[in-house]
Amino acid sequence: KDKHRLSDDVERIVQEHLKYVSEDVSHGWDLIHQDGEMKVYRREVEENGIVVDPLKCFHTIKGVTGHELCQYFWEFQYRMDWETTLDSTKIIEVLDPDTMVFFQVHKRVWPAAQRDSCFWSHIRCISNSEEDQPTWLVVNYTTSHPLAPIKSPQVRLVANVALICETIICEPPLNPQDIKRENIQCKLTYVAFVNPGGWVPSAALRGVAKREYPRFLKRFTSYVIEQTRNKPILF
Numbered sequence: 001k002d003k004h005r006l007s008d009d010v011e012r013i014v015q016e017h018l019k020y021v022s023e024d025v026s027h028g029w030d031l032i033h034q035d036g037e038m039k040v041y042r043r044e045v046e047e048n049g050i051v052v053d054p055l056k057c058f059h060t061i062k063g064v065t066g067h068e069l070c071q072y073f074w075e076f077q078y079r080m081d082w083e084t085t086l087d088s089t090k091i092i093e094v095l096d097p098d099t100m101v102f103f104q105v106h107k108r109v110w111p112a113a114q115r116d117s118c119f120w121s122h123i124r125c126i127s128n129s130e131e132d133q134p135t136w137l138v139v140n141y142t143t144s145h146p147l148a149p150i151k152s153p154q155v156r157l158v159a160n161v162a163l164i165c166e167t168i169i170c171e172p173p174l175n176p177q178d179i180k181r182e183n184i185q186c187k188l189t190y191v192a193f194v195n196p197g198g199w200v201p202s203a204a205l206r207g208v209a210k211r212e213y214p215r216f217l218k219r220f221t222s223y224v225i226e227q228t229r230n231k232p233i234l235f
């Protein structure tokens with residue numbers, strides 16, 4: 001794999017997420033939303049009076065693979081089909097076939113000033129021991145970039161987000177070629193550390209996050225189920 005200027009950062013953050021994903025949420029996390037298999041947890045954390053609550057979501061989605069979920073989350077061309085909280089998004093640099101930098105303007109969340117964000121976004125397959133399916137992940141991590149100048153009044157948010165997906169084959173048929181979508185499901189873990197980048201009233205931001213994260217995850221997973229329904233399974 002050819003290295004690029006962000007290779008070391010990408011490696012470090014990916015490894016951090018792989019360690020963090022298995023940390024349990026039994027201490028210090030509040031279950032703020034449950035909808036069927038989806039469970040959304042939050043820890044209340046403030047830094048200098050700014051709400052930076054970490055968010056962790058677990059979900060099991062039937063009929064799609066982790067590769068499919070990560071592909072639709074990472075691929076740029078689908079972004080505006082499922083993202084309803086953005087005014088715009090664009091790729092500003094491609095670092096390698098699995099890593100790009102994009103710039104996004106988020107819809108204004110009253111009473112906060114409008115936010116924008118600049119992330120490197122990396123997709124990766126972690127093949128663990130042979131018999132299991134691989135784990136797929138996408139990390140979106142804030143980076144600065146000359147093509148994403150900070151322009152007032154927009155406030156640059158700082159985020160570290162990961163989507164980590166394991167594929168499970170239920171009652172595998174003898175011949176792997178015969179696996180159907182009803183035999184597969186995906187265990188998804190989504191973590192988001194978002195610093196709004198400037199003061200937002202705590203109660204307002206917590207209310208928006210509590211409403212928007214479950215809505216965003218439900219919309220995204222429903223979109224992937226719809227898009228993959230009649231397509232060959234992408235393992």
Ligand SMILES: CCCc1ccc(-c2ccc(S(=O)(=O)CCO)cc2)cc1[C@H]1C[C@H]1c1ccccn1
Nearest residue numbers: 085106112115140159161194196208209212213216
């Ligand atoms: C004032 C800051 C508001 C705010 C800005 C942005 C984000 C946010 C950033 C990135 C990602 S993502 O998963 O990397 C998908 C890439 O587009 C999701 C959400 C979250 C919030 C917080 C409010 C929560 C929220 C959650 C979900 C959607 C929108 N807003």
